[in-house]
Amino acid sequence: DAGVIQSPRHEVTEMGQEVTLRCKPISGHDYLFWYRQTMMRGLELLIYFNNNVPIDDSGMPEDRFSAKMPNASFSTLKIQPSEPRDSAVYFCASGDGRGRETQYFGPGTRLLVL
Amino acid sequence: KNQVEQSPQSLIILEGKNCTLQCNYTVSPFSNLRWYKQDTGRGPVSLTIMTFSENTKSNGRYTATLDADTKQSSLHITASQLSDSASYICVVSGSGGGADGLTFGKGTHLIIQP
Numbered sequence: 061d062a063g064v065i066q067s068p069r070h071e072v073t074e075m076g077q078e079v080t081l082r083c084k085p086i087s088g089h090d091y092l093f094w095y096r097q098t099m100m101r102g103l104e105l106l107i108y109f110n111n112n113v114p115i116d117d118s119g120m121p122e123d124r125f126s127a128k129m130p131n132a133s134f135s136t137l138k139i140q141p142s143e144p145r146d147s148a149v150y151f152c153a154s155g156d157g158r159g160r161e162t163q164y165f166g167p168g169t170r171l172l173v174l
Numbered sequence: 175k176n177q178v179e180q181s182p183q184s185l186i187i188l189e190g191k192n193c194t195l196q197c198n199y200t201v202s203p204f205s206n207l208r209w210y211k212q213d214t215g216r217g218p219v220s221l222t223i224m225t226f227s228e229n230t231k232s233n234g235r236y237t238a239t240l241d242a243d244t245k246q247s248s249l250h251i252t253a254s255q256l257s258d259s260a261s262y263i264c265v266v267s268g269s270g271g272g273a274d275g276l277t278f279g280k281g282t283h284l285i286i287q288p
Binding site: 064105162163164165166168 | 219
């Protein structure tokens with residue numbers, strides 16, 4: 061298996077633009093997680109899905125952020141409109157067993173909002 | 175408030191030496207504790223997961239310990255190698271044991287010098 065795949069790997073955009081991050085989880089995993097990592101705040105869980113259904117989105121910072129999982133092999137995290145403080149590395153991870161077991165992280169998307 | 179504190183923030187040691195990283199938490203109720211290794215520019219990779227009943231778990235040269243009474247965990251690295259240079263993140267899972275109630279430490283940045 062290729063592991064968790066994220067695209068793009070790097071994204072530079074201007075404030076106010078829409079940003080869409082993409083994730084393909086490991087086949088067979090029924091949990092998918094979106095994280096954000098910054099130097100100041102470390103790693104933060106934004107939202108997670110089970111069987112394509114959002115379970116907990118309490119970590120999503122505000123209404124500008126939205127996430128979808130239309131099928132078991134694809135998820136998106138959208139920021140609209142983007143702001144400079146959204147600059148961070150966004151990780152997608154997948155796992156099984158309700159996240160009790162190992163979560164496998166993707167390589168991350170490094171987002172810079174100017 | 176649930177918190178995970180890691181120490182030291184950063185550490186530099188010579189190749190071949192041993193080191194111990196600390197993680198103290200206030201998460202309650204406690205379900206499990208995970209240690210992740212994160213190489214620069216990459217996603218975290220799971221090293222160990224320990225539940226309440228486990229007080230030690232090894233993964234090669236990495237040995238994690240857990241004292242659920244004092245709410246402390248340590249990650250011991252034996253005979254360090256240059257490839258051990260990374261950030262090490264402690265994550266504690268609260269009620270339910272899954273993604274609900276995950277609390278992240280900010281990590282220890284370890285540098286191994288030749």
